[in-house]
Amino acid sequence: MKLTFNPYNLKSELELHEQSMIKEVVKITNVNSDVYRGCKYLAELVIIMNGEPATIFVGFKDNYPGSLPLFFDLNDSFGRIPHKEKDGFICFTRSEAIVIDKRYPVSLLLNCLENVIELIAKGISGENHEDFQLEFEAYWCHIVKGKIYGAIDTDNYNVREINLWCETSESNFTIVASEKNIKNTEVIMNTLFHIDIYQEEKFRCIYIPLKHGTSILPPAAEEEWDYSFVKNIFSKHITKKSKQKFQRIVRRKGNSTKKLEFIIFGLPLSNENTALFAYVMPGTGIDYLHPLVQKPKNVNLIPLMVERWHPNYLLNRTGGNTEVADKHVAIVGVGSVGSEIATRFAKSGVQHITVIDNDILEMDNVYRHALGNDSVYARNEDNQLINVPKVLALEKEIRRKYPFTQVTSLPKSFVELWEEGSINWKDYDLLVIAIGLANQEMDINEKMHSMKQPPPTIYAWNEPLGIGGHSLITLNNEKKGCYQCLFKPMEGKTSHNRSSFTKPNQDFSKDLTGCGSIYVPYSFLDSEKTAMLVVENSLKLLTGKLQDNPLLSWKGDDSQLKSEGFATSHRYSFGDQELQNTQLLYKDPECPVCSMKG
Structure with a gap:
């Protein structure tokens, strides 16, 4: 225009x-x-x-x-x-x-x-x-001569040594730093920055958090702080305890000096954030003597910016939830719905996920699965082309996209693991069942309720033809209300899932090439909606913000269902408010699994 x-x-x-x-x-x-x-x-x-x-x-x-x-x-x-x-x-x-x-x-x-x-x-x-300090990093970037890709935990106010590697080539160099407590560092470095830390030179880097209330103006345009100014920051703006810790680090036995020393300062801000700025400087050439203590000859300070990649920072920056970082979630069934749930848990900040499924990935699956065509096949030891187990392919994909997430894959069925006794189910903070087969899920429901200390367990499934999806919370500090309750027998009628948006006794299964290709028609959009419903409420449960065992549902459009000659149930006529008001009414006081009578 x-x-x-x-x-x-x-x-x-x-x-x-x-x-x-x-x-x-x-x-x-x-x-x-x-x-x-x-x-x-x-x-x-x-x-x-x-x-x-x-x-x-x-x-x-x-x-x-x-x-x-x-x-x-x-x-x-x-x-x-x-x-x-x-x-x-x-x-x-x-x-x-x-x-x-x-x-x-x-x-x-x-x-x-x-x-x-x-x-x-x-x-x-x-x-x-005060905005000078709040915008400190924006000003700092105008004078820097390089960059550190740094995973720095700014919530840790202790002086400490940080792992730092420098990859050099003929045309450039890459500096990457991380906290020592980050797991699978070598895998993460290779995934994110494409470097092999075992092949790169390692340097000493010390993180120095400055005292709360420290007021330092950022350097003016093209102004560079000299050695005396930087040493003055170190001398005047850290606590006595921090100085003592610093001295212990630099005098640590076996801590050999390098040609270069790296320092990252953390400047606390009034908005509870922390500004980071860094320097690289020549070493003193003397064992156990740091250049901030003894000025080296021909000192040359090079200011560096810090591009952050600590998982807590990334989660806060992108709307994740650091409260669930230490939670362990298991998903049983990683088909269309379960794979989307697992991926979203990783995005949400859950850093330990176990996926359980004995099925393989096939080409027929990919257009409504979180994984794509490139995950279907692999070569075995004899160079034969084989289908990859869903859990192994999903583990690989989650690790590639979200390398901070620890994924445990178990290519077995729930029943196999239960009978083996190899899993201590109470160690999980949450169990999600996304098999989509009522008989198997009723069996799992009964087994979980037989435990003395079962984890909260959520069941998730889609309905056909885009009409809706459901998530049932169970064992959320309350025994009453379970998957079996949905199948409360009605006099004169066959047992059916009372949460359904479709009338009972309708067969929605389809096949393209015979019995071996039977499937229930729903799209990837339906699976994503159900996964979002599950994960949103799981996060509430894991953080203590969801009470009791509600039945949660989303409603879709019924036009395709009706165009194919199928009918909706009375429950489909409920509006959103009525669905919410009735989310606990599914409970069966005569339930043989969760009631006192059962």
Whole structure:
């Protein structure tokens, strides 16, 4: 979209508006858009700031008013203030915070300028001085000479040694650091950064958390801190206990010195976050003597930024849940629904998942399974092409995508494991049953209720033809209410699942090539909806936010079901509120499994 107003005739445009902020407009010619962040049009504005005239520059990209105007303090009229970058650009808002109405380009300009003037006034008065620290890393990145990919646990306030490796090649180098307590480090490093830590040089790196309340201005544009400044930070802004810990680390027996030493500082912020900044510096050449204690000859400090990849940071950044990181969840049945559930648990932050299934993956499965065609086949020791067990393929895929997640795969049925006695089921925090076969699930339900300390157990299944899906919570600190309850016998009627959205005694199975290809028709969308229902409520259960044993359902459209001549049940007529109000009414007081009478 081209400009709907002429920036070179901005003065005339402004005359049509009642405004008092802009006193004078001077257009700038021969604008280099590469210098001014893509702006092709630039104007100098004279504004009133604290009762005095001041100059600010405004730039417009070619698609304005489809994008916000950009403002620059090119003459450094306002000195060093928060949110002003080294090229004079003033970051006054996140673009999504202002709704753009393309019909009123001048009003958009004035609205943005008002925000800029307010921001500058706060900067001059010192009202937003704290923003320097809150934006510390944004300023720091302007002076850095390199990067550390760092998995740093900023919730740990102890001085400690961090694992650090440096991969070098003819054209570049990669520096990767991680906490020592991260499991499967070599696999994670290879998966994320494609490096073999056993082939790379390892250096000493010490993480130093600064004291709470520490106030340090980030370096100004193109300003680099010298050795004395950095040592002063170390000397004045860490606790006595931290200094003692630091000394123990550098004097540790067998801690050989390297040519280079790495330091990562953690700066606590008022918003409870931590800013990270790092240095690499030459070693002292003396055993057990660190350059922050003894200045080395020809010292050269190289500032580095830290790109974070600690699992807690990534989960917080992307809406995961660190509360469930230490939970262990088992999924029995990893077909269409179960595979989606397992994958979503990994995304949610559960870091130990066990998958149980004795079935193999086949081409027929892939279009409604979490795995794709590339997971179906593998070569055995005799180079024969074989189908891969679902649990092994799923383990490989989850480890590849979410390497912090520990996956245990058991290519056996639940019954096999139960009879072997090889599993201590009470060690799981949650058990999810996604087999989708009522008779097998009733048997599992009975076995779980026979235990003295069973884990909470959730049953998940789809209905045919997109009409819905269900999740039944059981053994959630309450025995009453179980899978068997759904099949409460009704006088004169055959037993059926009372949660169903379809009338009983209808056969939905289909086949394409005979009995060997029989399946129940539902799509990957149905499996994803059911998986989301299960995982959302599982997270509530694991964090103590879900009580009792509710029956939870989602309803889909019934048009395809009816077009194929099938009928819905009375329960399908329930609205969302009625489904919620009746989610505990499935319980059978005469249930032979969970009732006192049973």
